[in-house]
Amino acid sequence: MFKIDRETHRIDSIFIMLLFFLFALTAFVLIMIGVRQYKATANAMDYNYEIRTVTSYLREKTRQNSSNSSISIETIDGTNALCLKNTLNNTIYNTYIYYYDGSLREMYIQEGTPFTLNLGQQIVTISGFDMDKTDDGLIIVTISDSFGGTTDMYLSANSN
Known part of the structure; x- marks a missing residue:
């Protein structure tokens, strides 16, 4: 009947190996695209976490202290x-917000x-x-994130 030629069988094997190699290469490229994405x-989520946490935290803290006399910049x-x-109960407490040793810190103390x-x-x-504090009472805050970027933020001592 039909006689299978060895050369035809060899071409079939090469074709199957070529298809397998093409499949493996495509899978590898798709995986690399996924890893990069x-x-x-x-990284975008980490950046947003850093900046949004700091800006939200500072805004909320300054809104809690709405008078000009209660917000200042001090050097420690x-x-x-x-x-x-x-x-509180005729005792003055200070909340200090500052940068030290790679992180933003807070100290609440009498x-x-x-x-x-x-x-x-x-x-x-x-x-x-x-x-830095401007002449009109605004506080300019410059935040440097761990990705090398900086973000400026303006805080008003009078938030009402």
């Missing part, structure tokens, strides 16, 4: 700190009590935090 999405051990004053910067509660890891 995942990394980009994860050479580090700028946002100082928010509160009075006025006049000495403390060191390493005692503050860590809020979020960032790579820099600086602030």
